[in-house]
Amino acid sequence: MKRGTLFTIAGGLLCGLLVAGALKWRGDPNALWHIVSQQCVPDQQQQHKPDPCLAVDLDRGYALLKDRNGPLHDLLIPVDKVTGIEDPALGRQLLPHYFTQAWKHRAALSDGLKKPIPDAFVSVAINSRFGRSQNQLHVHIACLRPEVFVALSQQGKALDEQWQVLPRPLMGHTYSARTLSATDAEVLDPMALLHDYVEAQGSSMSHYSLLMTPRADGSFVLLSTHLALTELNLGSAGELQDYRCDLMTQL
Structure with a gap:
């Protein structure tokens, strides 16, 4: 057997162990859902205070929570039970556009800071079923890593509205990318766009993650x-996000 084949098999086995380990040791996968459904929503309904969330919008169907992992890291979470990126209702656009709502709440990241975080530094992201710790959909709102910000500045110029594989990996991993106009971002759900792309690949949404910046x-x-x-x-x-926002040190 060739050495390259052995390395591929070994890498696959190792990743399989990592997946199994991640699923087994991720803690309580319903912790976020319990916080939102048992604390934030009842507190908003009964006392008009969404504690411990930053905000609860029952009309639009989401809560905003400051994540304890990192000082500059917020989460947008549905107030209804939505398991994750693989939920079929997302692909059929039967649910609110959570990505768009997360982006609209980017300013909350700057609360308490001496100067606001520039929009150019901010991103919103959702992880795959295998790359997350919770079984309630949550969109991460945080800055980009400085090296990712630079890489996108260099590689992003050739992008258009068709998905294409980036010529160089990000954080050691292969990424596909496309653009979305500001006008389309108001009406199109990025997760539905990803769903169409994944379906065309004959793959499963549960394997995929998405970031917008x-x-x-x-x-x-x-x-x-x-x-x-x-x-x-x-x-x-x-993995492309930085919960400390080191980009701010460059201002």
Whole structure:
């Protein structure tokens, strides 16, 4: 057997163990759902205070929560039970556009800071079934890692509205990307766009993750990676985010 084949098999086995370990040791997978459904929503309904959430919007169907993992890291979470990116209702656009709502709440990241975080630094992301710790859909709102910000500035110029594989990996993983105009972002759900792409690949949404970040012209870049055994990739676009926002030190 060739050495390359052995490495591929070994890498696949290792990633399989990582997947199994991640699913087994991720803690209580319903913790977020319990916080939202048993604390934030009742407190909003009974006392008009969404504690411990930052906000609860029952009309639009979401809660905003400051994540304890990192000082500059918020989560947008549905107030209804939605398991994750693989929920079929997302692909059929039967649910609110959670990605769009998350982006609209980016300003909350800057609360308490001396100066606001520039929009160009901010991203919203959702991880695959295998790259997440919770079984309630949640969109991460956080800055990009500085090295990712630079890489996108260099690689993003050639992108258009068709999905294409980036010529160079991000964080050691293969990513596909496309653009989304500011106008389309108001009416199209990025997760539905990803669903169409994944379906065309004959794959499963449960394997995929998605990140959205703005470009200088006001449009957006959508980035997606997926579960890949040979890359030791659990499908977590959240790896591109920085919960401390080190980009702010460059201002």
